Amino acid sequence: MFDVHLHKVGLAYGDLQVFQQLDLSLKAGQWTCLLGGSGVGKTTLLRMVAGLVDQSDIRVEGRVTCDDGQPLAGRIAWMSQQDSLLPWATVLDNITIGERLRTRKFLRRSRLSSEALDRAHHMLELVGLDEKARVLPQNLSGGQRQRVALARTLFEDRPVVLMDEPFGALDAITRLNLQDMACDLLAGKTVMLITHDPLEALRLGHAVYHLRGHPAQLTDAITPPGKIPRSLDNAELMTLQGVLLDRLRHEESVA
Amino acid sequence: MFDVHLHKVGLAYGDLQVFQQLDLSLKAGQWTCLLGGSGVGKTTLLRMVAGLVDQSDIRVEGRVTCDDGQPLAGRIAWMSQQDSLLPWATVLDNITIGERLRTRKFLRRSRLSSEALDRAHHMLELVGLDEKARVLPQNLSGGQRQRVALARTLFEDRPVVLMDEPFGALDAITRLNLQDMACDLLAGKTVMLITHDPLEALRLGHAVYHLRGHPAQLTDAITPPGKIPRSLDNAELMTLQGVLLDRLRHEESVA
Amino acid sequence: KELPKEQPKELTLMLEWFINPDHGPIIVAQQKGYFEQEGVKVTIQEPADPDLPPKLVAANDVDLAVYYQPSLIQAASEGLPLAWAGTLVATPLDGLIVLKDGPIKSLADMKGKSIGFSVNGSEKAILDTMFKPYGFGAEDVKTVNVGWNLSSSLMTGRVDALLGAYRNFELNSLELHKNSGKMFFIEEHGVPPYDELIFIANSKTADKEAIRRFLRAVERGAQFIANNPEEGWKVFRDSKPEALDNDLNRMAWIDTADRFALRPAAVDKGRYQRYAEFLKEFGEIKQVPDLKTMMLELY
Amino acid sequence: MSKRFAVLKPLLVFIGILLLWQGLVVGLEVPSFIIPDPVSVFKRMVSDAGLLWEHALVTMAEMLMGLTLGVLFGVLMALTLVYFVSLRPWLLPLLLVTQAIPVFALAPVLMLWFGYGMASKVIMTVLIIFFPVATCCYDGLRQTHQGWLDLAQTMGGGSWAVLRLVRWPSALPALASGLRVAVVVAPIGAVVGEWVGSSAGLGYLMLQANARLWVDLMFAALTVLAICSVGLYYFTDLLLKRLIPWQTSHH
Amino acid sequence: MSKRFAVLKPLLVFIGILLLWQGLVVGLEVPSFIIPDPVSVFKRMVSDAGLLWEHALVTMAEMLMGLTLGVLFGVLMALTLVYFVSLRPWLLPLLLVTQAIPVFALAPVLMLWFGYGMASKVIMTVLIIFFPVATCCYDGLRQTHQGWLDLAQTMGGGSWAVLRLVRWPSALPALASGLRVAVVVAPIGAVVGEWVGSSAGLGYLMLQANARLWVDLMFAALTVLAICSVGLYYFTDLLLKRLIPWQTSHH
Ligand SMILES: Nc1ncnc2c1ncn2[C@@H]1O[C@H](COP(=O)(O)OP(=O)(O)OP(=O)(O)O)[C@@H](O)[C@H]1O
Ligand SMILES: Nc1ncnc2c1ncn2[C@@H]1O[C@H](COP(=O)(O)OP(=O)(O)OP(=O)(O)O)[C@@H](O)[C@H]1O
Ligand SMILES: Cc1ncc(C[n+]2csc(CCO)c2C)c(N)n1
């Protein structure tokens, strides 16, 4: 168990300085939620943590460290905003791609352990797609694709999980169910979650940050009380939602 | 002004009967909202209305007609669930692609009328992306891409507008603003909107349907009172939301 | 004697190979203006594909071509409208070439060896005849088509012998590359003698008057070379010095100068009959062609 | 029904070509020593079936070996270009030079270097096939969707695994174009090789027939060659469609 | 700095090849008729510069004309295949047959119909180039993302407009592969054409030189040809990179 620290990170696409001198800590075993206007830089920040910003046209500053001294690379599961499913692989193969990518075997079809296969089927069941296991992604609906991507991320079973709007394409009920499921499965893991839904952030986050401005800055964290997933009937949550919506609205007037 | 009627439509992908014997009317000048679980068939239904289901592996039944007797084709603007931006075209070119596709000119670069160009810039301003006009889609954030797709749909200025989760990738505030904007611009148009957000449906829909089951069936319409966009403070809306969430939850227990 | 005509006739002549001393009389006639004086205007073309000239003549695309007597007989027996229209070299030049200090000392050693050739179509007849006294035939050697690479394929050892390489030319070429060659002359080993290089024309549409004038000029060219071989060389060389002025051509010229037919328009039909029967005997042609159509009656 | 018709169509086209050919020959009075009529070619094909078959086997063997090696080398070259980025500016010109030198022009010299046996024809075929395969495969590999590569990176995939599971399948459609070109171009390599120097094969037979002015035999050999390569193409096409099923839906 | 170095690299490679070549020839004592040493080739290039230049012009003209026409026809064929779906099963076998027959086997016919001049060589080049371009362009056009086509359909785009604004740009990367192959293959076409019958051009010069055992002249011609086509390739590559800017970011 380790915290992840972002030290004075900054990033620019060409002339566009997305953020600068930003500090953030992802507490070990906790969910850190990130809200923010469209195009403010959430995805960019998440990619930075994931170590995906080494392209030539991107200028990067600062460091991302883990407080156990080990590098972060190799210890994350990342779910991108686009589902990034491999079109030639069945749903099952998509879910287990990480496992297969890591086997060092030189075989034609690296056989998965039956344990892994069982786990993959279990994941599919959890996201409600067990009967689609052998289907190609192009034959899935938008929400189904997102659920497959979610299942893939959960299947990875890494200590740090980075998710970029994992429930965005889901209907309200499925979303709540999957939130619960994710909380359950990711208990004890360090999670960074980008979402557009303030309630979702309050329901799941141990710390809820708001990214805003140009270059983007982080507000102080809101730390809703209680265990996650929190019930939405909670009165305190509603109060916090008011605070949050105020912050979000404030941003608009600033921008 | 004309209504659009779906008569006993049915569709199957191979063995998968998505829906059957479905009737639905899109009232002239009104917003019809469609809710439903992930993978139930909303996108499929919308594509059917848009006339996009002529692939070989799809079995289609029923008819889509307009009550003015004219065909529907050529009178719709369609916004798909994926943003479908052309990667080689700038944001501005993406927005005006419809206009350019329809000019019958054989020119190297069909010149847009300055009127059209102004309108495109105006659309961009409305979705808050005026300074990104010359940027390629690959340099946009997820929400920005969706806003460009929305601007493209609105730019089309067709009597019937079909939108598949047009606000799904947007943060709460931007979403509210763009809903208002869309209501404004689409006043008098016949709109079919798929959404996952019950509140969004209640806020914007003259009629709110719920698609559920296998094969999918439509529930009776909920018809919230008052002009759109409705205020969320409205008490009646909250009651209706309760009804709707009940329906949605009920579906889950059935499935 | 015919007077030079006010209206010169135009002829296109396609050679059978790139320009070399074998074409001496033609080049000399061109250079010294004999063609003009005889009232023909000749355009000379070199072939890129050695199999093309007869077809072009048959299709009336060119008027005349340099060709081989054995090949003419074959073409005629296949029904192509081709006919003899003059002789350029009246003796065989072909032969079986081996390396002088190679393992092959006599034809008997050829059994099981490989022979490179530039296809002409009578290899089987020739080889069968040459090897017969030693108790084997064409099927006991391996024949390899080597296209344009006659001497180099022998020098690199890719083949053990060559057929279709000329005694006046390829032998010198070998010499120049420090590989002495030795030739088994085919006419000394049972193959009926024939005219190595002849002119052919379309048997149906040939303009005999033009050909007569052409042959007169070629005859004068051959005469000139016979009388002044050194001078002839200079004329030949200077026609295209950048391509022709080299050691190989100089050496080949000497070996070629006395082989040009001095009576290009004369014909020995018996030779054609005999060679055709020879080919027929070895199954290279199905029937002996009609000499009447195959030999243009010039006079 | 329609499946069976699909097989019929190429056949009909084939018959159409034959009719056209016969029509042209008769109509334009093309002399038979330039192009013979299909009937006499067909007669030759029947009477010399054994001969044609024997030489066709040689050519087919050369083609198949050339194809196998050419595709192999092409793919390896593409992989090298993609993975050893620093080697790229050195390799690319080298690759170009090997291609810019037309093998045809080099053919006679190649024969001297590698002998008149099969090796030289296989090498010619390889040289001809190699470049389309390498180019298409390289372009395909380069254009792998960045999102997938990012994903694979965060998953800690070794580069071999990433190649096998991500880059390779994503490059398959482009590689397929390259393979289709390669298959069609392969006969040229083999036949030119035989033309320049050989003692067997359809190219050799064609040359022999041509020199003897047996034009019908020459066209019979040509027809056999055409049949071989059309067959090879359809076979490859079928194979590729099997290998890239996720593509077919876009049709 | 690094830009300038990028131009230097191919040059260094070139010099490297030359040194290796010279080393091999001298070291292994290869006889000059098998492969000449670069020094004597270079001498030939200097002494016969005029001759080479003259023939190079002819070949370049043939190549460029062949390229233009071949690319044009290839693209047109691809468009026909994509747009006239019902024609496809008829055209495809036809297309294949034209390719399966080695062009130079048709030489006599081509010579008869199109004469001994440039036309027949241009036609040869076209025949050779045509197929890679058509295949790649066809594959590119076929694989246009269905979402874009659906969008265009709902927008009521005419098929010409859809082609120009959607299908064409989306096929460009694939077409680029085809063009790269075409550019590199073009010299083969021209040279084979010259081989089959001509009185000018580098191919002609090479054949003549080869038959005369002037291997140094042959390699000089070969070198000139190689320079021409490498130049052509880099030019095309630059052009293509300009035309497809949205691709570069994936690198
Ligand atoms: N091309 C296809 N081929 C086969 N099955 C398909 C195809 N597209 C969708 N389906 C299936 O049809 C059903 C309906 O899909 P559709 O995309 O209409 O769902 P949806 O209601 O839009 O879902 P979502 O909210 O997740 O977007 C799903 O079960 C899906 O798996
Ligand atoms: N590859 C890129 N090149 C240049 N600019 C980029 C690139 N990707 C993103 N941007 C810009 O950087 C800014 C931040 O983008 P980012 O994707 O991080 O936003 P986001 O907060 O995730 O937004 P959203 O909620 O819409 O997904 C945006 O203004 C976007 O236009
Ligand atoms: C100098 C010279 N060398 C070789 C040949 C070619 N050649 C000699 S015989 C033959 C086949 C017909 O007999 C061929 C092609 C030539 N014409 N001139």
Ligand SMILES: [Mg+2]
């Ligand atoms: Mg984002």
Ligand SMILES: [Mg+2]
């Ligand atoms: Mg959908």
